Amino acid sequence: MTTPRTFFATLVAALLLIAGVNYTIARLAVNSIPRQVLRHVTQSPADVLLLGNSVMQAGIDEDAFVTGWKEHGSPVKAVNGGLGATGPVEHLLLCRVALQAQPNLRVLVYGCFDSMLTDPTQEDWWRLLGNNAMVFYTEPAVAARHETSTPLGAAAFMALGRIPMFVERGTLWARVERLRRQLGGLGLPPEAVNRFGRVADFQPGVAADDRGFRERFSRLAAERAPLSGAITEMLTLTHARGLKVHVVMMPKPPPQQARYRSPEWQAYVAHLRTLLTVYGADLIDADDWVQEESMFIDSQHLGPKGATEFSQQLGGRLARLPTR
């Protein structure tokens, strides 16, 4: 017969065991990729901070960027804070911690693509995991402002952000997913993979039809879509600190470049340039800077050789631009 006493003893013991698991997960996650990037952007002295998602992470070679810059300007130190599978809120947080730790920063290079600057933040923060989960432990109060819209949502965001089993569940899921893929692939020919996983996973986003692409950007330009809240805050912050901001539309593989020459895309870029002028930021449209498809490892990311060439070219180009 279960008595109230044994029931509560069982409950407390189960909760203690789960707390122990949480502690273990927190310890295992001290070297997670976002934490490594956070350490990199705060501990590597730099004048130039580069931020963005995986296109920036893969597309920038720090040494090549610095070499390119040095060829046309005074020597600089650069730090690449590109972090895969992240969005403007995570980039804002990285920017904030870098600005706090790095007194000599004078340039921010923000790599993006498509409508990343004007996409509103999705308010489904409970779905954030993997690298996105850094919003729960890097200035969570700032992240909550962008990820939630009600005080209750913000309170839930702050509370759940303290539970490692929730915040770091992506680490667990990644291990399970790897095992599942391994078992699912038994007896089948190997799938094409690169540093970001299965190449095929990155096809759907860019396989959208040209007409849909043109309609979308035509609408965004016509509606004068505003910059997202996180982007606005990042630009306001960097402008106040006297940093020069260069927004870079990252290179696309040659088969996709035609759509970025369309009048609809050009109208959207012109609209973005107007928005960025308020913050003294400029926009560099590097969509077609890389002309060899072999320089890309999939439909979105540059490979090591492509990154070296592009970074050198970008560094040289930025060195020739005014710094204020």
Next chain:
Amino acid sequence: MKPLLEIKHWLEYLGGATDQRPRGFPRRGGWLLVALWWALLVCLIAAFCGQSSKFIYIDF
């Protein structure tokens, strides 16, 4: 059939479907075994529930 019935009895007891302690279940400290069982289930659910999401960013 007997082993299967015993396993069923154990699972029913651990799951709270019955109060009748199964044969071989420790008389003292059995509550700790139940706590361990439920903690293990919570952890297993937490580990495997990601498969319902389109989770592809495992190498980022």
